Amino acid sequence: MEHEPVTCRLCDAPRIRCLGAIPDSDYFAGRVLQYPIGGGHLWRCDSCQSMFRHPVLPSSAYLRLYADGAEDEWHADCGRQDLAIIRRVIAEKPRPSGVLDVGCGAGDFLLTLPANMAGYGVEPSVAASTAARERGVSILAPTLDDLPPKAAFDVITIIDVIEHVADPGALLDAALPHLSPGGILIIATGDAGNALWRRVFRSRFWYSSFPEHITFPSLNYFHIWHESKGLHAPTAEKLKYRRLPLWKAAIYFASQVVYLASPSLLNRVGHCADWLRRAPNPRRRFFSPGAPGVFTDHQIVTIRSLP
Numbered sequence: 001m002e003h004e005p006v007t008c009r010l011c012d013a014p015r016i017r018c019l020g021a022i023p024d025s026d027y028f029a030g031r032v033l034q035y036p037i038g039g040g041h042l043w044r045c046d047s048c049q050s051m052f053r054h055p056v057l058p059s060s061a062y063l064r065l066y067a068d069g070a071e072d073e074w075h076a077d078c079g080r081q082d083l084a085i086i087r088r089v090i091a092e093k094p095r096p097s098g099v100l101d102v103g104c105g106a107g108d109f110l111l112t113l114p115a116n117m118a119g120y121g122v123e124p125s126v127a128a129s130t131a132a133r134e135r136g137v138s139i140l141a142p143t144l145d146d147l148p149p150k151a152a153f154d155v156i157t158i159i160d161v162i163e164h165v166a167d168p169g170a171l172l173d174a175a176l177p178h179l180s181p182g183g184i185l186i187i188a189t190g191d192a193g194n195a196l197w198r199r200v201f202r203s204r205f206w207y208s209s210f211p212e213h214i215t216f217p218s219l220n221y222f223h224i225w226h227e228s229k230g231l232h233a234p235t236a237e238k239l240k241y242r243r244l245p246l247w248k249a250a251i252y253f254a255s256q257v258v259y260l261a262s263p264s265l266l267n268r269v270g271h272c273a274d275w276l277r278r279a280p281n282p283r284r285r286f287f288s289p290g291a292p293g294v295f296t297d298h299q300i301v302t303i304r305s306l307p
Contacts, residue, residue: 005043005054010168010221013047020203022053023263025211025286029069029125032282037211042203044192049218051192056166056214063143066164069125079242079293082159082188083109085300090117090155093184100153102144102175103161104128107137122147144174152180159188163213172225182307185231191238191299192218204260206252207297209288222301232304239300241292248293255289263288 007014022039026032037057044051056062090099090113097118101110104121105128113119123129124142132139141147156175162168172185179185190207192198197205207213222234244252259266263286270287273279 003055008043008045008048008050009052009054009166009215010050010217011045011048011224013045015046016043017046018042019044019051019198022203022208023286023288025209025288027284027286028065028211031065031068031070032284034282036286039203039209039211042208044198048221048224049193050221051198051208051216051218053208053214059166062164062212063124066124067126067142070127079244081239081242081293082298082300083112085237085239086157086159086186086188087112089184089186089300089302090157093154098153098180099155099157100140100151100178102156102158102171103164104132104137104139107132107135107139109157109159110137111135120153144171144178147178149177151178152183153178154180154183155186156183157186157188159186162187162189162217163207163215166214168215168217168221169225176229176305179305181305183305185303185305187222187301187303189299189301190216191297192216192221193299194295194297196295197297201256201260204263205297206256206259206289206291209259219299219301222303226303230306232306234301234303236302237300238296239298240294240296241298244293252289252291252294256291256294259289 005016008016019042021041024036024039026036040053040055042051043054099113099117099119102122104110104123107121110119110121121132121137121139122141122144123132123139129139156179162171165171175185219236226234267287270284274283
């Protein structure tokens with residue numbers, strides 16, 4: 001294997017091991033790509049228990065892909081378990097006046113918050129940020145690095161975002177200066193500690209199959225990050241991504257098993273499905289399973305700053 005990583009991309013520890021090759025993909029942020037993105041390999045760190053994809057594209061390439069992404073790719077649908085929990089955490093805060101949602105998409109989550117909470121968004125996708133503004137959401141900047149230095153918020157949410165960045169510590173470091181004293185940082189992402197993922201499905205788990213997903217921090221990683229920041233220790237809640245009817249969960253599980261056995265077989269199934277529904281061109285050549293809600297494979301990490 002060429003260009004193997006020698007240390008963990010998250011904690012820089014040398015004890016890492018490969019969990020297998022990730023199949024290539026030509027579907028990114030709701031768009032079919034002209035050329036596929038190489039899947040690389042999935043690696044796990046024995047020190048921080050996080051996982052990561054290697055190799056990955058340069059950050060500038062990912063920003064261009066997200067900027068061209070579909071505006072409706074990530075919806076805050078009513079069946080999502082994580083959003084209900086996050087709304088509860090925010091409601092428990094005595095003075096949640098300002099909420100910043102990092103990677104807010106078209107503003108779906110912010111629009112579900114009570115009217116007395118001022119909601120703001122950061123979003124790199126041009127189409128999604130335009131849609132959010134048309135819906136009345138205040139988009140402050142494409143990324144955290146573009147925010148005014150003195151902008152501060154009682155709550156900062158990073159929902160389905162941290163798995164999209166190569167350096168999660170840099171993202172958290174960029175968010176922290178904008179967190180008010182006594183504020184809450186809430187991160188929702190995949191759970192790298194899930195045993196089925198790391199022991200059974202490994203590099204062919206549905207969550208790590210998406211080319212947008214490149215980094216999978218563990219709860220242990222968040223503990224390591226917070227130690228030098230003067231913050232309360234992180235707490236986490238493990239959950240299924242969304243509620244599913246039994247028939248749909250069975251279909252999702254079957255697609256995950258097929259993908260484990262033969263990604264090329266899942267591709268053939270996907271091609272047949274596109275032909276039957278007369279999907280418009282360009283059509284995908286590579287398919288991966290979507291199994292949100294089948295496994296308890298997500299976590300909500302809450303980190304509170306000192307007053």
